[in-house]
Amino acid sequence: MDCSLRFIGAAGVVCVALPASAQVYDFNTLVHGEIITNQFEPALSITGTNPNRAFDIIAGFDTQFLGSTADPDLQGPPWSGGNLAVSDDAVAIGTALIIAQNNRDNNHDGILDAPNDEGSNPAGTIDLRFASPVPVFGLDIVDIEGTMMEGSSLDFYINGFLLGSVAFEEFITMGSPYYDPTVQFGDHTANRIQPIPAGNFMAIGFDRVVINVGGSSAYDTFVVPAPASGVLAIAGAALLRRKR
Ligand SMILES: [Ca+2]
Ligand SMILES: [Ca+2]
Ligand SMILES: [Ca+2]
Ligand SMILES: [Ca+2]
Numbered sequence: 001m002d003c004s005l006r007f008i009g010a011a012g013v014v015c016v017a018l019p020a021s022a023q024v025y026d027f028n029t030l031v032h033g034e035i036i037t038n039q040f041e042p043a044l045s046i047t048g049t050n051p052n053r054a055f056d057i058i059a060g061f062d063t064q065f066l067g068s069t070a071d072p073d074l075q076g077p078p079w080s081g082g083n084l085a086v087s088d089d090a091v092a093i094g095t096a097l098i099i100a101q102n103n104r105d106n107n108h109d110g111i112l113d114a115p116n117d118e119g120s121n122p123a124g125t126i127d128l129r130f131a132s133p134v135p136v137f138g139l140d141i142v143d144i145e146g147t148m149m150e151g152s153s154l155d156f157y158i159n160g161f162l163l164g165s166v167a168f169e170e171f172i173t174m175g176s177p178y179y180d181p182t183v184q185f186g187d188h189t190a191n192r193i194q195p196i197p198a199g200n201f202m203a204i205g206f207d208r209v210v211i212n213v214g215g216s217s218a219y220d221t222f223v224v225p226a227p228a229s230g231v232l233a234i235a236g237a238a239l240l241r242r243k244r
Contacts, residue, residue, distance in 0.1 A: 158206060
């Protein structure tokens with residue numbers, strides 16, 4: 001591994017290679033129901049777990065599918081709320097990721113015949129592994145509400161070490177460092193979560209992010225831009241200060 005930077009965390013001295021260029025994963029190349037295998041590898045590997053079923057399937061769900069689907073709550077715009085719902089300027093996000101509730105694929109083409117998101121609580125996990133550590137991670141969250149939202153969180157890792165977790169509840173809790181007054185969770189909502197910097201965990205990047213999915217919902221628009229040199233300089237200066 002190219003050791004672009006080292007930092008000292010609870011895991012000891014950690015060496016990370018930095019991504020060469022910006023990347024946003026919008027999953028709009030997936031068709032409605034397409035089962036995730038290796039479509040985004042090697043840069044991003046996506047797996048998942050569904051403790052409610054005998055299978056673990058992550059699939060695309062086209063939020064702009066023209067026609068009826070197994071879950072209209074995942075279809076928009078228009079959305080019923082959230083910061084992507086703003087009436088005159090609603091954001092269309094196309095295909096998003098779900099933990100699949102059924103594995104029906106009668107014609108064996110790798111595309112679920114009636115994709116639906118897992119409705120049990122908790123629904124499982126969506127596990128993202130980045131070949132090169134990413135300095136920030138942002139995402140869109142569709143249709144999560146109540147206790148399902150309360151049971152949801154993001155886990156951030158580097159080199160197998162759990163740096164920390166952020167509960168979805170923190171996005172709507174005043175006083176939390178992740179509070180965003182524009183976020184409104186609820187049925188048939190869509191929200192864009194501002195990128196969370198690895199620097200918040202005194203790390204220079206994440207190589208794994210696990211979405212702990214409390215209940216039926218969908219995920220999209222993973223924002224993982226390369227750091228600006230200024231950001232690196234600040235991180236480096238902070239590291240030097242700590243070392244002294
Ligand atoms: Ca999308
Ligand atoms: Ca099929
Ligand atoms: Ca559903
Ligand atoms: Ca719903």
